[in-house]
Amino acid sequence: xxxxxxxxxxxxxxxxxxxxxxxxxxxxxxxxxxxxxxxxxxxxxxxxxxxxxxxxxxxxxxxxxxxxxxxxxxxxxxxxxxxxxxxxxxxxxxxxxxxxxxxxxxxxxxxxxxxxxxxxxxxxxxxxxxxxxxxxxxxxxxxxxxxxxxxxx
Numbered sequence: 001x002x003x004x005x006x007x008x009x010x011x012x013x014x015x016x017x018x019x020x021x022x023x024x025x026x027x028x029x030x031x032x033x034x035x036x037x038x039x040x041x042x043x044x045x046x047x048x049x050x051x052x053x054x055x056x057x058x059x060x061x062x063x064x065x066x067x068x069x070x071x072x073x074x075x076x077x078x079x080x081x082x083x084x085x086x087x088x089x090x091x092x093x094x095x096x097x098x099x100x101x102x103x104x105x106x107x108x109x110x111x112x113x114x115x116x117x118x119x120x121x122x123x124x125x126x127x128x129x130x131x132x133x134x135x136x137x138x139x140x141x142x143x144x145x146x147x148x149x150x151x152x153x
Contacts, residue, residue, distance in 0.1 A: 009039030
């Protein structure tokens with residue numbers, strides 16, 4: 001199911017040469033939610049948790065015979081404001097992809113990815129009961145201007 005969360009920060013993992021953002025959140029109903037508003041609060045309230053998260057992402061592919069993952073930004077977790085910018089950029093890129101503005105970038109991907117993107121066109125979303133025009137304000141919302149206590153779903 002979909003859960004409301006508070007965005008706290010982000011970690012930049014490099015996966016096969018590309019940035020793979022890991023967004024750090026807390027469930028809005030979690031007992032820690034009132035005390036966690038930014039990534040620095042996590043280290044203050046739950047010392048060592050961020051290091052454990054980074055180590056898990058570094059090593060979780062090793063049992064499959066893959067090398068440890070590496071991280072950008074000097075392996076630092078970035079704060080909430082930075083995370084909201086990343087979320088906004090990714091949301092904008094997703095909208096462009098759905099609108100067909102990024103179709104040319106699909107040439108580098110296999111048929112499975114191409115089919116997925118084509119199936120998520122405006123027409124197929126409409127047939128799924130999602131009237132995108134009705135929700136246009138929500139889709140184009142500027143995440144960077146959301147108040148600090150805002151929740152995401």
